[in-house]
Every structure is written in structure tokens, then in C-alpha cells.
Amino acid sequence: MTDKKEIKPKVETTGHSWDGIKEYNNPLPRWWLWTFYATIAWALIYTILYPAWPLVNGATGGVLGWSQRAEVASEIEAVTASQSQLRDALVETDLGVLARNEELHRYAVQAGGALYRTNCSQCHGSGAAGAVGYPNLLDDDWLWGGRIEDIALTIRHGIRNEDDPDARFSQMPAFGDMLDRDQIATLVDHVQSLPNGADPLGGAGGALFAENCASCHGDDARGDREIGATNLTDAIWLYSPDDEILTSLISQGPYGVMPAWGDRLGEYGVRAVAAYVHQLGGGEGDAETQIGDAQAADAPIATGADPSNPADVPFPEKGDGGAASRSE
Numbered sequence: 001m002t003d004k005k006e007i008k009p010k011v012e013t014t015g016h017s018w019d020g021i022k023e024y025n026n027p028l029p030r031w032w033l034w035t036f037y038a039t040i041a042w043a044l045i046y047t048i049l050y051p052a053w054p055l056v057n058g059a060t061g062g063v064l065g066w067s068q069r070a071e072v073a074s075e076i077e078a079v080t081a082s083q084s085q086l087r088d089a090l091v092e093t094d095l096g097v098l099a100r101n102e103e104l105h106r107y108a109v110q111a112g113g114a115l116y117r118t119n120c121s122q123c124h125g126s127g128a129a130g131a132v133g134y135p136n137l138l139d140d141d142w143l144w145g146g147r148i149e150d151i152a153l154t155i156r157h158g159i160r161n162e163d164d165p166d167a168r169f170s171q172m173p174a175f176g177d178m179l180d181r182d183q184i185a186t187l188v189d190h191v192q193s194l195p196n197g198a199d200p201l202g203g204a205g206g207a208l209f210a211e212n213c214a215s216c217h218g219d220d221a222r223g224d225r226e227i228g229a230t231n232l233t234d235a236i237w238l239y240s241p242d243d244e245i246l247t248s249l250i251s252q253g254p255y256g257v258m259p260a261w262g263d264r265l266g267e268y269g270v271r272a273v274a275a276y277v278h279q280l281g282g283g284e285g286d287a288e289t290q291i292g293d294a295q296a297a298d299a300p301i302a303t304g305a306d307p308s309n310p311a312d313v314p315f316p317e318k319g320d321g322g323a324a325s326r327s328e
């Protein structure tokens, strides 16, 4: 009986039939149709307003003149404008008190981190832990000084390079020409014993040390930051305590070279990356200890270093003192 109903439908069929199943020729639902027309209208309006139709060189521009490139460019411009304010501020600020300006400091450290990863990590390591001949920048053992101004100076002019006349410079002589093998072997033993607390001037090694080495490394063997002479009493090695390496190092004289970055990164970049390195863990001095109060500004040592420790006094013989006179 149901079969009969289906054979005489109210609506016409399309005439298609599959295994006895027929297709009604119903009109499309109205809501569907209007939605369909609306999408066509929308598409037309859109292609008139916005860039749409591909042409040989590019595409139709659209009457609104909108372009993704212009959009991005204006966004970049806005960001650059807000950053250039921070950049200017960074260049003008006194590095010693940078950390007091939280926003500027955070910006400098972030920008400096990016600069570090591109320019410095190949030598100092991506984690800044250094390698043989390339100092670790994470610890508080500094060859040339660990205040932010010292670090900036090192970065700006580099070390022992030939490009920058203001590069930090010093040279340990090649003792292979001046001492014989036995003397050098004695010195190697002596140097190896220093981190264990041996008396720098004691014994045969001490005598040789006093005569040949103490002028730079100091009677206490704690080094001299003014000439980048390493502290030999700590267990931190720029090179290595290995017999062979020490022998050739003392015979030939080490000569670590670091490029100058002032021209490449500009003053802003130098300061940013100095701020980054300074906060890695070993940075010395902070806003409070440097110019936090009048006393600190007058004190000969305003570095946050231990004043009772002679090796921590960066430039003890310059009686002019004061943080300001030493910061470049």
C-alpha cells in the first residue's frame, strides 16, 4: 500500500530513478537560496574593495587601497618608533644605574640576548659558558672587569684586535726564549699548585714566579684586570691546567683576541649586549653599590667588589677614584 503512495507523489520527480528510488523535484529552501545569493554579493563587494583578481604583475588593488604589506609596514613602523625611544634612552642612560629603570633594563637585556645569540655565541657558547681560550661569561671571574661599564668597554673595542686602536691590549711574553725547559716545567708545576693554596712566591717555582711572572700576575698571583692578566689562584682556567697546554702557553705566550663590536652593533647594541652579559650571573656592582649614595660615589672602589681584597681593586694606583672617572 505504501508503494502506491510513492508512485503518485505530490511533487514532481526529476525522472531519475535508482533501484526504484525516485528523486523529488523540490525547490531549494528559501533560507538556503538567500544565503547563497548573499555570499555571491559579498564576494563581488569584497573583490571591489580589496585586492583580489590576479593580473600579470600583481593583482587588482581594491578601492580601499588596503594592502597586507602596508599593514605590516605600518605595524613595524609603530613598533620601531616605540623602540627607538627605548634605544635612545638606553644610549643616554648611565649604565651604572640602568638596572634601576626596570622597563629599560628588561628591554636592554632582551635585545642584548638576541644580539648575543647572533654575534657572540659562536665563540662564547650559546649558554655563555665559554670554551678553551674563550672566557666563561657566566661566572664572576673577570679578566678585564665585571662592572657593566667594564663589560661594555670590552665589547665596544674588543681585545688585542688590530681593527680598533682602543682595543684592550696586553701581551704575555713567550718565555720559551728566556727560560729553559726545566724552569718552564718547574713553573708549570708551580702554576698547577696555586689553586690548591700554594704560596705564589714559595720554593723554586715561587722564585721563578717572582722574577718572571709577578709583575703582571701579581705577588699574590691573583692577576691584574687592568692588563687582563688572569687570576692564577682560582680553579678557573681561561686555557687549561693540562701539562702540555700550560707548557706551550708559558713558552709561547697566550694571545686571546676578541673582535671590536662598537662599529658593528652601534652604541645601543653594545650597551644592550653588555646589559645581557652583566645579568648572566657574574656581573659586578649594581645601582646601589655604584652611585647609590654619596659615599659610594666618592669611594675608590665602587664596584661591589671586596675592598679588602687587593685583586678586586681594578685600578688601585689611579688615585683619582670614583666610579664616574673610571667608567670611560
Ligand code: HEC
Pocket: 115, 116, 119, 120, 121, 122, 123, 124, 133, 134, 135, 137, 141, 142, 143, 144, 145, 151, 154, 155, 159, 228, 255, 256, 257, 258, 259, 261, 273, 274, 277
Ligand atoms: C671570534 C671570537 C669571539 C667573538 C665572536 C666574541 N668574543 Fe668575546 N672574547 C673572545 C676572546 C678570545 C676573549 C678573551 C680575550 C682574552 O684572552 O683576554 C673574549 C672576552 C670577552 C669578554 C671579557 C671577559 C672577561 O673576563 O673580562 C667579554 C665581556 C666578551 N668577550 C663578550 C663578548 C660579547 C658580548 C660578544 C658578542 C657581541 C663577544 N664577546 C664576541 C672571543 C670572542
Ligand code: HEC
Pocket: 143, 170, 171, 172, 173, 175, 187, 191, 209, 212, 213, 214, 215, 216, 217, 227, 228, 229, 230, 231, 232, 236, 237, 238, 239, 240, 246, 249, 250, 254, 255, 256, 257
Ligand atoms: C706582561 C705581563 C705578563 C707576564 C710577565 C706573565 N703573564 Fe701570564 N698572562 C698574562 C696575560 C695578559 C694573560 C692572559 C692572556 C690571554 O688572555 O690570552 C696571561 C695568562 C696566563 C696563563 C693562563 C691562565 C689561564 O687561566 O688559563 C698562565 C698559566 C700564565 N699566564 C702564566 C704565567 C707565568 C707562569 C708567567 C711567568 C713565567 C707569566 N704568566 C708571566 C700576562 C703576563
